[in-house]
Amino acid sequence: MTSSLNVPPNAVKQARDVERLIVGQATSDGAGVKLTRVLTQPLQRRLDPFLMLDAFGTDNPDDYIGGFPDHPHRGFETITYMIAGRMRHRDSAGHEGLLQNGGVQWMTAGRGIIHSELPEQEAGRMEGFQLWLNLPAKDKMSAPWYRDIQSDAIPEFSTDAGVKVRVIAGESHGVQGAMQREATQPLYLDLYLPDEASFEQILPATHNAFVYVYQGGLVMGETTVPSQRMAILKNQVDRDxxxxxxxxxxxxxxxxxxxxxxxxxxxxxxVMNSNEEIFQAVADFKAGRLA
Known part of the structure; x- marks a missing residue:
């Protein structure tokens, strides 16, 4: 869903500054999948409503071939964005889908779900991201939900400067994204900027925001943001x-x-709101009540 029309720039009057740069932590998850944890647990309060961001990218099948066998979730949403490669999703609610180049899988774990994400390739590059988005307390025990969003269903547009923007969630330059969420109002953009091109995006002052550079580099105000770095943007009431x-x-x-x-x-x-709710989630999982 690509718009070839030039769109007017978002008129940012005064940009937010970069508060700090974050280096992700190399780790592994699932059956030994190697990844970089960019948004870690100590940053959850600072970047509320986001709980985690993992980045993965490798040409070595040994780094991803084991995938993510059956595992549970409760209390939040997972947003998996695939840049390259193919992974098959199956879950205990009966959903199944193939995540492939440029596509997104948006899953609401709600009161509980068990799912797997397994590679459907034995060679080649696998690259992408998984973002965890918190649910408000009133929705944590909602029914599980799942949506496959194929690449051609993600709205795209190009600016006058040649910046290509994929609007996974939220709204940018008048273009509505593939997903909207009322409580958390997430904005999720994948940006391709040619050399020396600039991009502006209006952000509510109340929103927490960050940028993750996964190829190339950016300058934001007086801060250079190199590849493989996350820039947390300051919360400044006078910045838009x-x-x-x-x-x-x-x-x-x-x-x-x-x-x-x-x-x-x-x-x-x-991810819940109290230790008591966590104890209950573990007990429900052990008793088979998430299946």
Missing amino acids: GAIMKAQGPTRALLIAGQPLNEPIAQYGPF
Whole structure:
């Protein structure tokens, strides 16, 4: 769903500054899948409503071939965005889908679900991201939900400067994204900026926001954001958006959302509001009540 029309720039009057740069932590998950944890648990309060961002990208099948066998979730949403490669999703609610180049899988774990994400390739590159988006307390025990969004269903547009924008969630330059969420109002953009091109995005002052550069580099105000770095943007009441300029051809994610300002209790794949709710989630899983 690509728009070839030029769109007017978002008129950012005063851009947010970069608060700090974050280096992701190399780790593994599932059956030994190697990845970089960019948004870690200590940053959850600061980047509320986002709980985690993992980046994975490799040409070595040994780094991903085991995939993510059956595992549970409760209390939040997972958003998996595949840049390259193919993974098959199956879950205990009966959903199944193939995640492939440019596509997104959006899953609401709600009161509980068990799912698997397994590669459907034995060679070649696999690259993508998984973002965890919190649910408000009132929705944590909602029914599980799942949607496959194929690449051609993600709205895209190009700016006058040649910046290609994929609008996974939220709204950018008048273009509505593939997904909307009322409570958290997530903005999720995948940006391709040609060398020296600039991009502006209006952001509500109340929203927490960050940029993750996964190819190339950006300049934001007085801060250079190199590849494989996350820039947390300051919360400044007098600032109305973000402005970035590419240093060489660059790809980056711009993510923002309305904080829930609720307690966060996490134990592995369960994210609730209290320890008591976590104990119940573990007990329900052990008793087979998430299946």
